[in-house]
Every structure is written in C-alpha cells, then in structure tokens.
Amino acid sequence: MSNQEKLEKFKKLQEMINGPEAAEFLDYWDGRFFTGDMTFIMNGVPFNMFFYKGKMIDVFIGQPSNGYNVGLSGDEEQWNTFFQHRNFQLATSVKHCDRPFTNLGSALANRQNNAVIAQVARLTAKAFCD
Amino acid sequence: MISSYYVDVDGVKICVETNNGPKENGTMCCFVSAGRDSRSYHGIMNYLQDRYEVICFDMPGHGKSWPLPGLKCLDNYVDFCEFIIRTFEVLGIENPICLGAALGGNACFYLAQHIPIRAIVSMTGTDYSPFVSQNVIDNLDHPYASVQHTHLDFTNSLIGSAVPQENRDLILWGVISECGRTKKADYGGVYNGFDVRKDMDKVTCPCLIIRGGDDWSENQQMHDEVMARLVNCRYLSYKVIPGIAHYHPTEAPELISDVIVQFLQEAKA
Numbered sequence: 001m002s003n004q005e006k007l008e009k010f011k012k013l014q015e016m017i018n019g020p021e022a023a024e025f026l027d028y029w030d031g032r033f034f035t036g037d038m039t040f041i042m043n044g045v046p047f048n049m050f051f052y053k054g055k056m057i058d059v060f061i062g063q064p065s066n067g068y069n070v071g072l073s074g075d076e077e078q079w080n081t082f083f084q085h086r087n088f089q090l091a092t093s094v095k096h097c098d099r100p101f102t103n104l105g106s107a108l109a110n111r112q113n114n115a116v117i118a119q120v121a122r123l124t125a126k127a128f129c130d
Numbered sequence: 131m132i133s134s135y136y137v138d139v140d141g142v143k144i145c146v147e148t149n150n151g152p153k154e155n156g157t158m159c160c161f162v163s164a165g166r167d168s169r170s171y172h173g174i175m176n177y178l179q180d181r182y183e184v185i186c187f188d189m190p191g192h193g194k195s196w197p198l199p200g201l202k203c204l205d206n207y208v209d210f211c212e213f214i215i216r217t218f219e220v221l222g223i224e225n226p227i228c229l230g231a232a233l234g235g236n237a238c239f240y241l242a243q244h245i246p247i248r249a250i251v252s253m254t255g256t257d258y259s260p261f262v263s264q265n266v267i268d269n270l271d272h273p274y275a276s277v278q279h280t281h282l283d284f285t286n287s288l289i290g291s292a293v294p295q296e297n298r299d300l301i302l303w304g305v306i307s308e309c310g311r312t313k314k315a316d317y318g319g320v321y322n323g324f325d326v327r328k329d330m331d332k333v334t335c336p337c338l339i340i341r342g343g344d345d346w347s348e349n350q351q352m353h354d355e356v357m358a359r360l361v362n363c364r365y366l367s368y369k370v371i372p373g374i375a376h377y378h379p380t381e382a383p384e385l386i387s388d389v390i391v392q393f394l395q396e397a398k399a
Binding site for chain 2: 094
C-alpha cells in the first residue's frame, strides 16, 4: 500500500472516529479529554492526527510542528502483526512482545492517554483491514 | 453467606472475609491479583459455601484494610508473604489450601516453600517475574496519571472471550476503583522482581497450575519452566482453560471451583 493510500485509510478512520465510533470513543475510552497530536509512524512515515476534545480535526503526512506528543512507531511487519491480533497492550509490551511498537513522546503522556491511543490504534486496524 | 470482620496484624487493621463454610474439608485462603480486593473471590466463596471454608483477607492498603503507618503498602515480596504468614497465625489457620491469582499465584509458591501448606492453586502465577522499567512503575502512582483510566484497556485486554458481562463488569470495576499507591506497591514492588526459583525444590504439597487460554501475558514456556522446578511436589496438575484469561476467580468462579475441587480429590489433599 502506498503512503497516499494509507493516508486515505486514515481519512476513513477520521470519518469513523467522528461518526459511528464517536460515542464509544469519547465516553468509554475517554477520547473527550484528548486534545493534541497523535502520530502513527508506519515504516518511517509519520501519519499525524490532530484532535480537539476527541474530534479528529486533521490528518496529514508529516511530523507535528511541536514535536511528537503521543503515538506509536513500527515497521510494516509490526503494523501488520498488530492489524491481525489487534491487542494494543501486547503490541506495546516490552515484556511480552518480541518486537513492540516504540512509543512517541514521553512515557507519562503515553500512560495518561493509554486508553485513547489503544482505541485509535484498534480503529486504525479496522479502517485499514475491514 | 459471606461476612467480614477485622483482625489486628502488626498493628494494622486487616479486613477478613469468610463464607462461613465447613472446616472439615480444609480452609481455602485466597490471594488476589495486583491492586485488587477480596471481592475477586466472592463467586468462589458463594459456590463452595457448603463444601469448604473459604477466606480472603485484604492486605494492607487493599479493599477495606488499613494501610501501613505512613500511608504505605508492602512493597516487596518477602515482606508481603511474611505478612500473610503472620495473618495466618493471628487467624489460627494451619495447613491451608492456598489459592492465588497472578501476584497471589506467585505468593502461593513462597508460602509453600516456608510453611506447611495442604495444597496450592496458582492461577496465572509464576516463581519469577522479571523487573520492568522504573518509568512504568512510577507512572502507576503519578499525580498526572490516573490508574483507573490508564489501566482500563490493559485490564480489558486480560479478560477472556467467554466471560459473562456481569463478571466482566466486576473485573473492570476492580480497576476503576483501584488505588494508585496500592497498585504501584503491588505491581512495582511485590510482583516485578519476584523470584523464588532457587527454593522451588522445597515445595512438596500438591500443586495445581491454571492458565487462561486467552491470557496474552503468559506463555507456555513460562509454565513449563515453573513446573520443571517443582521437582519435589507430591502431585502436580496443569490446566489450560479456554475462554478465560487473567482474572480466573472472577471470570469463571464456578468452573474454577470445580477444577480445584477435582484436583483436591485427585491429589487426596
């Protein structure tokens, strides 16, 4: 899949998060508290999503202007593995996963927003594969 | 019927719950996973109330037990397990059947190495939990991170696919009502770095090791290594139960109880 095709998948994700998935994302997964950048780097290419109170305002290819806030970085194989099992905790566990994703941003910011990032990652899998 | 009372252990008020079951077949003492409280075992307590006395006490800073002086919890596995042994002494419990889940499952091995135990049931337990990064531990009790929120997805991911909604809700309520300081002491101090491998040959009582088929946090190798070190255990049984993951006593209390009772009969414990 080309980077442009991946960006289209992220735009589909934007529609999902702001549409049919919004209620669960905002209320159950605490998305309503998330304002700022979330970046998923796929094979070295950053796909940056900007949220305001849980609504995805924008998505583009490139680094956020203020540096990485939260997010994940992995190569093609890591993302494909995650897209299959969709277990965010396993995919980010340095203890249980042979090749875990690398967190972007501070450990604290990722911990604070763990549930939000997990749900965005799962929905990304859905947008890419389902 | 489950009832509770307090005892004084080392000057700390400890809340004890019992199903008031018959003592003739032995007393089961139950130990919870990191940060949780005795409610985790209510299902087993209720299910076995006509067959076994089942007791679960909250460790300092857990559930309705008081914390240690200075608002602290026990934060290393030796102190943690020795406190359990002193609580047994206060309660007059001898030769118990010990049930433990995760951190509690680890504690069972320590107990069996140090005091007479009739049998242990270690659910997702191990004799060795490698240390993880200090960042992970510090963030469990960080003023800017709420463990009730930061661990919701983690807990969710460790509930099995066949667990009924009511049981799932109790497990999730467990994390939603968790105390960060308690969690940090349990997970960061007692669980991570737990290592009783060198004394596993001292475990002689019957052992049942249960693994949840959906538990991604364990692998077969871990259990194989634990069982290989149980060289002097009188009777060893290993069960993998599909559809459950990490919180066995709360996920499937009736099924787990049946497995335990069958094990005790087979082991003649």
